[in-house]
Amino acid sequence: MSMKKALTIAGSDTSGGAGMQADLKTFQEHQVYGMVALTTIVTMDPNNWSHSVHPIPLSTLEAQLATAFSTEIDAVKTGMLGSVEIIELAAKAIKNYKLNKVVIDPVMVCKGEAEVLHPETVDAMRDLLLPQATIVTPNLIEARHLAQVAPLRTIEDMQEAAKKIYDFGVQNVVIKGGTRLQHERAIDLFYDGKDFTILDAEKIDTNYNHGAGCTFAAAITANLANGQTAKEAAENAKTFVHAAIRHAFPLNSLVGPVMHGAYNIFHTENE
Ligand SMILES: Nc1ncnc2c1ncn2[C@@H]1O[C@H](COP(=O)(O)OP(=O)(O)O)[C@@H](O)[C@H]1O
Numbered sequence: 001m002s003m004k005k006a007l008t009i010a011g012s013d014t015s016g017g018a019g020m021q022a023d024l025k026t027f028q029e030h031q032v033y034g035m036v037a038l039t040t041i042v043t044m045d046p047n048n049w050s051h052s053v054h055p056i057p058l059s060t061l062e063a064q065l066a067t068a069f070s071t072e073i074d075a076v077k078t079g080m081l082g083s084v085e086i087i088e089l090a091a092k093a094i095k096n097y098k099l100n101k102v103v104i105d106p107v108m109v110c111k112g113e114a115e116v117l118h119p120e121t122v123d124a125m126r127d128l129l130l131p132q133a134t135i136v137t138p139n140l141i142e143a144r145h146l147a148q149v150a151p152l153r154t155i156e157d158m159q160e161a162a163k164k165i166y167d168f169g170v171q172n173v174v175i176k177g178g179t180r181l182q183h184e185r186a187i188d189l190f191y192d193g194k195d196f197t198i199l200d201a202e203k204i205d206t207n208y209n210h211g212a213g214c215t216f217a218a219a220i221t222a223n224l225a226n227g228q229t230a231k232e233a234a235e236n237a238k239t240f241v242h243a244a245i246r247h248a249f250p251l252n253s254l255v256g257p258v259m260h261g262a263y264n265i266f267h268t269e270n271e
């Protein structure tokens with residue numbers, strides 16, 4: 001059996017729910033072989049779980065990218081990049097490799113952190129990564145910063161922002177309403193430059209959703225690697241992440257990661 005291969009260019013979430021840990025677990029759940037080029041290491045204060053970001057030296061990232069791109073890759077995902085220099089490196093590597101399955105998860109905020117991390121990276125992401133992307137997966141806050149618009153409060157606001165983001169050269173946009181959108185359902189909006197598709201699911205009443213965004217984007221990446229269209233990839237990723245959130249659990253009193261394997265465990269049990 002030949003396995004498709006995906007690379008994530010992302011940070012390490014030491015607590016294991018988000019970042020490259022979520023990406024690798026999610027690739028595995030989709031029978032996709034995973035590789036990593038690590039950008040930063042995120043640690044959490046044991047007392048209040050506030051995040052600290054420890055960047056990897058640029059030359060080390062460059063060496064990792066050279067290693068990964070010397071192999072055959074079917075799809076690539078970016079997660080937490082952290083600096084303009086890292087974005088430049090990632091963008092150059094993706095361009096040289098001429099990959100056409102590229103998922104940009106424009107990570108700017110960790111859940112529970114109000115401030116946008118590294119605001120100067122927003123311009124670099126827009127100019128260097130979006131024109132090369134098959135799909136970009138911002139949450140409401142990230143979409144607002146990418147599109148340079150007022151806070152997104154309605155589906156109409158999301159549609160306007162999606163059009164603006166599309167105009168930066170990305171082929172598809174999915175804006176995650178998630179729990180931030182004031183709506184009784186968990187609504188995400190997919191846009192391919194022509195049509196809007198609402199990805200709709202029950203809003204799960206939980207505080208445990210750490211890693212949901214990374215898991216969603218990683219599932220899209222794996223689905224693209226496995227040959228799905230961008231729309232199919234997003235729709236199926238929504239189902240996958242929904243199961244992961246439904247079965248999320250407390251890791252300690254401060255954080256609850258999603259259960260990356262839930263879709264396959266419970267899907268199989270129900271058969
Ligand atoms: N409580 C929830 N119930 C159902 N779906 C959710 C919930 N929280 C997040 N999601 C979904 O999980 C995915 C990731 O969204 P979100 O958690 O908003 O991303 P991010 O981690 O980037 O903030 C989206 O498909 C979103 O709709």
Ligand SMILES: Cc1ncc(COP(=O)(O)O)c(C=O)c1O
Nearest residue numbers: 011013018019042110211213214
């Ligand atoms: C390395 C890393 N990437 C991405 C994220 C974003 O996580 P989420 O999927 O919950 O948005 C985090 C949050 O802690 C992180 O530590």
